[in-house]
Amino acid sequence: MSQLLETLDKERLVINPLLKRKSELGQFLTPASVAKYMASIFDKNKLYDPKILDAGAGIGTLTSAVLERIVAEKTSNSAEVTVVEIDEVLRERLQSTLSLFENKLSLKWEVVPDDFIEWATNHLLNEDSLLAEKKIRYTHAILNPPYKKITSSSRHRKLIRSVGIETVNLYSAFLGLTIELMEYGGEIVSIIPRSFCNGPYFRPFRQLILDKTAIKHLHLFNSRDKAFKDDDVLQENVIIMLERGGVQGEVMISTSQDDSFKDYELNSYPFEKIVYPQDKELFIHIPTSTGDGFLERYPSVCFSLEDIGVSVSTGPVVDFRVKDHLRGMPEEGTVPLFYPNHFVGTTVEYPKVMKKPNAVVRDETIEKWLYPNGYYTVVKRFSSKEEKRRIVAGVLNPNSVDYPVVGFENGLNVFHYKKQGIPAEMAYGLYAYLNSSAVDKYFRVFNGHTQVNATDLRAMKYPSKEKLEILGRWVMSNFDTIGQEEIDRKLEEVINNDKQNSS
Numbered sequence: 001m002s003q004l005l006e007t008l009d010k011e012r013l014v015i016n017p018l019l020k021r022k023s024e025l026g027q028f029l030t031p032a033s034v035a036k037y038m039a040s041i042f043d044k045n046k047l048y049d050p051k052i053l054d055a056g057a058g059i060g061t062l063t064s065a066v067l068e069r070i071v072a073e074k075t076s077n078s079a080e081v082t083v084v085e086i087d088e089v090l091r092e093r094l095q096s097t098l099s100l101f102e103n104k105l106s107l108k109w110e111v112v113p114d115d116f117i118e119w120a121t122n123h124l125l126n127e128d129s130l131l132a133e134k135k136i137r138y139t140h141a142i143l144n145p146p147y148k149k150i151t152s153s154s155r156h157r158k159l160i161r162s163v164g165i166e167t168v169n170l171y172s173a174f175l176g177l178t179i180e181l182m183e184y185g186g187e188i189v190s191i192i193p194r195s196f197c198n199g200p201y202f203r204p205f206r207q208l209i210l211d212k213t214a215i216k217h218l219h220l221f222n223s224r225d226k227a228f229k230d231d232d233v234l235q236e237n238v239i240i241m242l243e244r245g246g247v248q249g250e251v252m253i254s255t256s257q258d259d260s261f262k263d264y265e266l267n268s269y270p271f272e273k274i275v276y277p278q279d280k281e282l283f284i285h286i287p288t289s290t291g292d293g294f295l296e297r298y299p300s301v302c303f304s305l306e307d308i309g310v311s312v313s314t315g316p317v318v319d320f321r322v323k324d325h326l327r328g329m330p331e332e333g334t335v336p337l338f339y340p341n342h343f344v345g346t347t348v349e350y351p352k353v354m355k356k357p358n359a360v361v362r363d364e365t366i367e368k369w370l371y372p373n374g375y376y377t378v379v380k381r382f383s384s385k386e387e388k389r390r391i392v393a394g395v396l397n398p399n400s401v402d403y404p405v406v407g408f409e410n411g412l413n414v415f416h417y418k419k420q421g422i423p424a425e426m427a428y429g430l431y432a433y434l435n436s437s438a439v440d441k442y443f444r445v446f447n448g449h450t451q452v453n454a455t456d457l458r459a460m461k462y463p464s465k466e467k468l469e470i471l472g473r474w475v476m477s478n479f480d481t482i483g484q485e486e487i488d489r490k491l492e493e494v495i496n497n498d499k500q501n502s503s
Helices: 003-018 033-040 059-073 088-099 116-125 127-134 155-162 170-180 203-212 320-326 424-434 437-444 455-459 465-477 484-495
Strands: 051-055 077-085 106-112 139-145 182-193 215-220 235-245 250-257 265-269 311-314 332-338 358-359 376-380 394-398 405-408 412-416
Touching: 003 412, 033 059, 033 182, 033 215, 033 235, 051 059, 051 170, 059 077, 059 088, 059 424, 077 088, 077 116, 106 405, 116 155, 116 170, 139 170, 155 170, 182 332, 182 455, 235 332, 250 455, 311 455, 320 358, 358 424, 412 455, 424 465, 424 484, 465 484
Parallel strands: 051 077, 051 139, 077 106, 139 182, 215 250, 332 405
Antiparallel strands: 182 235, 215 235, 250 265, 311 412, 332 358, 376 394, 376 412
């Protein structure tokens, strides 16, 4: 690493605690090792007379990494740089950083002291006059956008909607606007949370990427907490390279445990393994092994929930909205309110001594959210980083509680049939399937955060109804002896044997 990047990295650690608006702006400064890697992804043959954009530039580490590469590899004698940074503390250092390159190449640079979303939407809305006059189109963009949710009524949300972008987070708004500001053939390298790869809220953003760019490269950090360890970031992060208007071909997928890149691996995959052709949700998969994926290995796992006669929904009772109805323990006039903590393996621990309530008052306000007591498979919506599996499933056995109706809290996903229970064999079959190691690996290919949404579970493929029932009957006959190895072995046996009989 160059002396300049090392100096910037030391400065990052000094400046980090001084940022007064860090939480408000969603700021995370880029480690120099990550910046150097990101700059290395650009096509060397295109780094000639580049027009570089850095949105939310911080102290200039990303832009410096690109300029350092241009100088070191002598790809160009000149460059134009536009850096946008709203934070005054960072902006002062940014100008000093860029000035260091003025004697290394012919550099034309501008530090824009604006909110990037306002600045970019202004240019896009006035494209005919502003862009024609100033020729604002970029050949290269490198960015580590802020990570913060955008509320539906916020000014930022209205601004990005005005240029046809629909998204829910600053990072996807920054990247979407950057795509719109690029020349055709222009390259974008960005580090972003992996959460955009799945889920309903980011579908319009995935559509934008697939409509207007080609995905060229994805780098996955295998550890949730190492790449931005100085900021206590627990998101899985990916580095993505896009080409505006590019022809989509194979995608390079690389991985490393952390930002040291010591265990770096690189492979190429057909695009059909990244975005499945028939997937209406446009989930972006990031395979991490060169062998066949789960669905290729097990072609009989090809059924949707609709095919097997089951639905999945988020638990309808949002506890903080019905605080007056909550009770710590069951009492007259209440019914069970189930939380993830109530489900341990195949058993239900109810009532349970815990911080959360165990019951909810049954009245006309709550009635519409209650389900008839029955067999239901449930999946935790949130997993902690300590849990071995991303998907953690349990089963409600109606014999566990003596109540006609029950409530499921919003922290659970519930498998049901038209808001009724499902057959016991199906409930336990889904339990075994979802708790298997193979399904956990399958799920992690497109889900990179701690949340498991009902949309994700709907998008998955399942064994046939008959095979799930075989699995379920096996679980019901072996409650006391089932561990992870037994589940994994039995699943493989069942889905590989079309003539399997119940055992």
